[in-house]
Amino acid sequence: MRDKVAVIGVGCTQFGDLFEKGYEELICEAAFEAYADAKVDPEDIEAGYLGTYMPGPGGGKSATSLADALRLYGRPITRVENYCATGTDAFRHACLAVASGTYNMVLVVGAEKLKDRPGRGLPRFGHPLLAKGNSAPGLFALAANRYMHTFKVGRDVLAKVAVKNHYNGARNPRAHLRMEITEEKVLRAPIIAWPFGLFDCCPTTDGAAAAIVCRADWAKRFRDDFVLVKGVGLAVTAGRPYFDPTFDYLGFRSTQDAARQAYAMAGIGPGDVDFAEVHDCFTWTELSNMEDLGFCGKGEAAYWVKEGRTSLTGDLPINPSGGLKSFGHPIGASGVRMIYECVTQLQGRCGERQVKNAEVGLAHNVGGPGAVSCVVVLGLAG
Amino acid sequence: MVGIAKYCAYVPRLRMSRAEIARAWGRAPSEAGEIAVANYDEDAFTLAVEASLSCVESVFQVPGGVLFASTSAPYLEKQLSAFIATVCDLPRKTLCCDFGGSARAGLHALIVADAMVKSGRVESCLVAAGESRAAVPESECEGLLGDASAAVVIARDHVTAEIVGSASISEEFTYFWRPTASPFVDAHTGKFSQTYGYVRDMADAIGSLLAEHGLGSKDITHLACHAPEPRAAFDLARKLGLDPKQQLAPLVSSAIGSTGAAEALLALGAVLDQAEPGQWVVAAAFAEGAEAVLLRTTPLVAEGRAGNSWSQWLAAKQPLPSYQKYLKYRGLFHENEGGGEVITNVLEFKELTQNARLHGCRCKSCGMVQYPLAPVCIGCRKAGHMEEVRLSRKGTIFTYTLDYLIANVEHPLPMAVVDLDGGGRIYLQVTDFAEGEVEVGQPVSLTFRRLHQGGGNINYFWKARPVR
Numbered sequence: 125m126r127d128k129v130a131v132i133g134v135g136c137t138q139f140g141d142l143f144e145k146g147y148e149e150l151i152c153e154a155a156f157e158a159y160a161d162a163k164v165d166p167e168d169i170e171a172g173y174l175g176t177y178m179p180g181p182g183g184g185k186s187a188t189s190l191a192d193a194l195r196l197y198g199r200p201i202t203r204v205e206n207y208c209a210t211g212t213d214a215f216r217h218a219c220l221a222v223a224s225g226t227y228n229m230v231l232v233v234g235a236e237k238l239k240d241r242p243g244r245g246l247p248r249f250g251h252p253l254l255a256k257g258n259s260a261p262g263l264f265a266l267a268a269n270r271y272m273h274t275f276k277v278g279r280d281v282l283a284k285v286a287v288k289n290h291y292n293g294a295r296n297p298r299a300h301l302r303m304e305i306t307e308e309k310v311l312r313a314p315i316i317a318w319p320f321g322l323f324d325c326c327p328t329t330d331g332a333a334a335a336i337v338c339r340a341d342w343a344k345r346f347r348d349d350f351v352l353v354k355g356v357g358l359a360v361t362a363g364r365p366y367f368d369p370t371f372d373y374l375g376f377r378s379t380q381d382a383a384r385q386a387y388a389m390a391g392i393g394p395g396d397v398d399f400a401e402v403h404d405c406f407t408w409t410e411l412s413n414m415e416d417l418g419f420c421g422k423g424e425a426a427y428w429v430k431e432g433r434t435s436l437t438g439d440l441p442i443n444p445s446g447g448l449k450s451f452g453h454p455i456g457a458s459g460v461r462m463i464y465e466c467v468t469q470l471q472g473r474c475g476e477r478q479v480k481n482a483e484v485g486l487a488h489n490v491g492g493p494g495a496v497s498c499v500v501v502l503g504l505a506g
Numbered sequence: 507m508v509g510i511a512k513y514c515a516y517v518p519r520l521r522m523s524r525a526e527i528a529r530a531w532g533r534a535p536s537e538a539g540e541i542a543v544a545n546y547d548e549d550a551f552t553l554a555v556e557a558s559l560s561c562v563e564s565v566f567q568v569p570g571g572v573l574f575a576s577t578s579a580p581y582l583e584k585q586l587s588a589f590i591a592t593v594c595d596l597p598r599k600t601l602c603c604d605f606g607g608s609a610r611a612g613l614h615a616l617i618v619a620d621a622m623v624k625s626g627r628v629e630s631c632l633v634a635a636g637e638s639r640a641a642v643p644e645s646e647c648e649g650l651l652g653d654a655s656a657a658v659v660i661a662r663d664h665v666t667a668e669i670v671g672s673a674s675i676s677e678e679f680t681y682f683w684r685p686t687a688s689p690f691v692d693a694h695t696g697k698f699s700q701t702y703g704y705v706r707d708m709a710d711a712i713g714s715l716l717a718e719h720g721l722g723s724k725d726i727t728h729l730a731c732h733a734p735e736p737r738a739a740f741d742l743a744r745k746l747g748l749d750p751k752q753q754l755a756p757l758v759s760s761a762i763g764s765t766g767a768a769e770a771l772l773a774l775g776a777v778l779d780q781a782e783p784g785q786w787v788v789a790a791a792f793a794e795g796a797e798a799v800l801l802r803t804t805p806l807v808a809e810g811r812a813g814n815s816w817s818q819w820l821a822a823k824q825p826l827p828s829y830q831k832y833l834k835y836r837g838l839f840h841e842n843e844g845g846g847e848v849i850t851n852v853l854e855f856k857e858l859t860q861n862a863r864l865h866g867c868r869c870k871s872c873g874m875v876q877y878p879l880a881p882v883c884i885g886c887r888k889a890g891h892m893e894e895v896r897l898s899r900k901g902t903i904f905t906y907t908l909d910y911l912i913a914n915v916e917h918p919l920p921m922a923v924v925d926l927d928g929g930g931r932i933y934l935q936v937t938d939f940a941e942g943e944v945e946v947g948q949p950v951s952l953t954f955r956r957l958h959q960g961g962g963n964i965n966y967f968w969k970a971r972p973v974r
Contacts, residue, residue: 252849253861253967254878256957257912257921257935265907266923266933273905273946318908318918366923366933367877368884373905373923 125223126389129353130343131502132336133162134464139300139331139452147180147237148193150332154457155194155233158334162346166194169336170227172201175214175234176456178241179203190233208403208491209358210234211333211459212498216356218337228339234460235332246328255366261317261325261406264493266366268319268408270373275423279319282407283310284429286323286449289404292436293446295476300329300452310407324407329452333460335467343505349471354392354484354501357385363495374423378497379416379490386499387418392484394418397501399440399469399479400486401462404447405493413488414442417499441479444469459498462487466502508623509668509801511630511661512565513775514812516556517654517762517819518544519938522832524649530829531644541652541763543826544638546835546842546915547937547955547969548653550576551586553768554636555593555954557657557813559899561632562594564812565659570628571601573619575611575635575767579604580956580964582686589966590634593954595863595896601628605767608793609682609732611635612656612767613672616789616799619660620669630661635768640836642690650734651691652763656771666810667778667787667801673715676795679703682734689838693734700738704792709745711796712788719800723747725786730755730773732791734764755787761820767791774801776816781807822974824940834915844958845913849965859894864952864968866930867892875929899952901926903970906936906944920944922970924952935969943972 135157137150159166174190176183183189187201204214211234218232238246246260271277287307293299305323313322343350359381365371387393394417402417404410411425419440420428428434434442445451445465448458466485468474483504490497520543525535544553554574562569572594574587587602601622605611612635619631636655641647660669681703682693693699708731716722723746733739736757743750755777758769765772770791777787783805790798814822826832833839859865859879866877870893874885877897882889901924908918920936922944936944937955950970957967 249846252844252847252853252960252965253857253957255933256844256846256965256967257909257914257919258933259909259912262907262909262912262921265909266905266921269907270905270946315908315910315918317910317912362884364933367931369874369876369925369929369931370885371931 125219125356126354126391127352128223128340129219129337130340130350131353131463131467132338132343132346132350133158133164134335134467135161136298136333136461136464137331138298139329139454141239142330143239145330147183147189147235150237150330151190151193151233151235154235154332154334155231158336162336164229164336164346166196168229169196169231171199171221171230172196173214173218173230173232174201174203175211175232175460176203177205177210177236180237206491207496208405208455209459209489209496209498210456212462212487212489212500213358213459215335215460215463215500216358216498219353219356222337222339228342230337231334232337232460233332233334234457236454236456237330238328238454239330255364259317261320264406264409265317265320267373267412267493268406271408271412272319274374275426277426279311280307281426281429282319282324283307285404285407285410286310288435289443289447289449292444292477293450296446296451299446299450300327301450320406326405326448326453329454331452331454331457331461333457333464335460335463350505351467351470351502352505354503355386355388355390357382357389357499358497359385360496361494363492365494375412375416376490376494376497378494379413379488382497382499383417386501390501392501396484397440397486398482398484399444400442400488401445401447401465402442402488403490404443404449405453407449409490410442410447413490417486417488436477436479444474444477444479459487459489463500470502470504507665507668508620508660508662509665510658510810511664511666512561512659512812513778513810514557514560514657515654515772515775515814515816515819516553517542518548518553519822519824520545520826520835521823522826526829527649537649539760541649542654543832543835544653545938546837548638549580549956550578550636550638551580551589552955552966553638553653553655554634554657555590557655558590558594558632558634560813561657561659565630567630567661567663568596569600569630569632569659571619571622571631572596573603573605573615573631573633575605575615575633576637577606577608577611577766578637578639579606592858592862609766609769610791610793610797612769612771613789613791613797613799616658616660616771617672623660623662630659633658633660635771637766637768639691639766640689640838642692643833645692646695647691647693650695650759650764652765654762654765654768654772656768656775658771664806665804666806667803670800670802671715671719672797672799673711673718674795674797675707675711679707679794682793695735700735700741704738705742705745707796708742708790708792711798712746712790715788715798715800721786726753726788727781727785728755728777728787729753730770730777730787730789732769732773733757733759736760756816778803778807778810779815783807841959842915844960844965846960848961848963861967864897864899865894866897868895868929877930877932897930898927901950903944903946903948903950904931905946908944922950924950924970936971937969938971949973
């Protein structure tokens with residue numbers, strides 16, 4: 125599939141507590157920005173993919189939320205839901221649809237309106253007895269505690285990840301949390317699920333993002349600086365890793381497997397990546413991602429963070445957008461938002477947070493935690 | 507010979523000081539002592555399960571019957587003896603029966619178990635009594651009631667204390683009561699009830715029992731009695747011609763509060779902890795009359811105890827920091843709804859062996875033990891090689907978190923991934939922990955608790971508890 129699909133337009137709403145906006149309004153904002161960015165007529169869209177964890181009120185478990193929002197009727201639209209990898213997986217499906225030759229131009233939208241929901245935006249479901257008492261922070265904390273116990277990593281390292289991502293997000297006009305924070309503030313914040321304090325956790329956010337992909341040989345008609353899809357990968361492992369006696373809790377195999385697939389398809393290695401948007405739902409997750417994506421060896425991420433190698437000016441900037449930590453995490457939208465960030469970085473449109481000499485970017489989601497991971501590698505043509 | 511083969515006590519570790527209760531209501535904190543209080547995830551049933559599991563694990567023979575006694579069972583309609591049998595992983599053909607109505611229910615169950623074994627209906631029988639009663643806040647009753655459970659196994663073999671006989675007195679008398687619609691026990695405490703109710707009926711029952719067996723007061727080594735008001739037990743001992751200092755067993759009500767149907771069995775256990783072979787012991791309980799049981803210890807008496815001794819239970823305690831916590835743990839503020847999905851009767855049925863009996867599966871191809879039940883092995887991915895196995899209730903914390911945000915009665919709520927001894931990994935809540943006890947490498951045991959009350963029913967499941 126390498127170089128067969130191009131991204132010709134992207135859009136992204138302001139992320140945040142969007143109490144005054146509706147789910148379908150967010151979809152429209154993102155999609156029409158992408159239409160304008162690509163200079164395409166909505167009628168030219170042949171198929172659509174909606175990445176969403178919970179559709180808008182009345183949307184049901186279907187793709188109608190996207191169709192109704194855009195009045196995009198009479199053509200195939202598919203809803204994709206795959207934990208926190210929902211957005212990138214929707215993008216992956218859109219790419220596969222184009223690469224197969226079935227459609228020439230496809231719209232992908234990720235959207236989520238968590239703040240309309242009870243329970244701080246996170247739904248509670250799962251087995252009524254087994255694993256009862258689990259929460260998103262609590263599940264990632266299981267891995268963080270085992271990792272920190274094994275590699276002797278302290279909370280101060282986690283705090284450095286939060287400080288860096290807030291620094292980047294403060295330079296991102298569309299980010300949810302646009303303020304810089306100090307390591308001391310992170311460490312003194314109330315605990316959510318040990319070892320995670322408030323600033324170790326991403327917020328629950330409203331937002332939507334969109335991308336338009338088309339046949340690579342058509343891309344030039346729409347713009348010169350189109351971005352090519354180099355590789356995609358998706359891997360699913362145990363959805364209930366806490367019952368797997370062989371799981372070491374030191375990283376996520378789904379990310380390792382998805383990355384391997386994406387690198388192989390792109391014909392590159394982790395060393396060829398110039399910057400990455402990785403799934404920092406919690407500060408520790410970014411450490412694990414760096415290792416699982418092959419940027420550094422197991423247990424080495426803490427040294428990279430301490431040395432500032434992942435900052436905007438480091439040798440491998442990670443989450444120049446501010447990441448989930450600062451940009452926010454509307455579940456289904458996050459992956460498409462990462463595509464938006466990668467594309468605009470590659471096109472040199474990111475202003476204060478622009479990564480220098482960015483030619484290959486990587487987007488990564490992991491959810492479950494660890495159950496599902498999706499990796500996308502994007503690059504400039506030529 | 508038929509009698510007690512094993513006995514076990516369980517006292518929840520939380521204590522509320524009577525002085526603190528008095529202080530909360532603006533009274534002078536002059537009242538001495540404390541009451542044992544069930545944790546927020548415990549009730550009369552789970553307390554009885556604790557003692558039952560210890561008893562069942564320590565006997566050679568699978569009990570053919572389970573008798574559960576309580577006045578404070580969490581259900582008015584639902585046979586909890588059957589649930590106890592299930593959690594203890596006993597066979598479906600087990601004879602189960604519930605007893606209630608008064609503090610005599612524990613001894614009633616003991617007497618029926620003795621009769622069932624003597625008749626040959628069952629070879630051995632588990633008797634479990636659990637109590638967790640709420641008194642009207644600010645009432646005199648409030649500092650009197652404590653929570654605990656006791657279990658005994660009645661059998662023909664390995665008898666440590668033979669059940670020799672019993673006697674009853676029954677006549678209407680108002681002392682402790684709780685109408686069906688009330689969550690609170692009420693009582694007419696004081697001199698009248700003690701003298702014309704408790705002492706009169708208990709003395710009549712015990713006196714006739716001793717007379718029937720040709721025994722005098724000097725022959726009795728210990729009187730193990732239910733005594734909701736401790737002072738009355740001393741009056742009773744004196745009326746029977748016993749020396750209260752020498753012959754009266756340690757009073758449960760003085761130590762942890764009156765524990766209703768479990769009280770006489772707990773007092774009996776405290777006596778057996780110290781007893782020597784060939785001693786005569788009387789266990790007795792009062793309510794609208796009295797029940798008295800005569801026992802004689804055998805040469806095996808030192809082998810009867812399962813789990814902690816009475817003095818160990820009294821030492822293993824944790825004070826509740828405030829009266830407000832006591833009210834919260836009694837469930838008087840709100841239910842622990844848990845949020846999210848609730849167990850359905852179909853799901854309960856389908857997953858009963860896994861969820862209640864704690865069965866996992868073992869792959870006959872690669873040997874890996876795993877939980878929950880699954881058709882395909884997580885280790886070698888082969889299908890069709892799984893056999894259902896009983897998992898160990900002991901293990902070690904592999905990793906954990908302390909969750910401060912999750913919907914729960916108390917925070918933090920620790921969650922732990924536990925590797926069970928002998929195989930299987932399970933992920934569950936941690937209860938009865940102290941700060942610093944939830945760590946990687948911490949040994950734990952599994953305990954059956956109220957998980958939440960979602961869906962208008964009580965959802966029970968296993969939790970981990972640090973082993974001290």
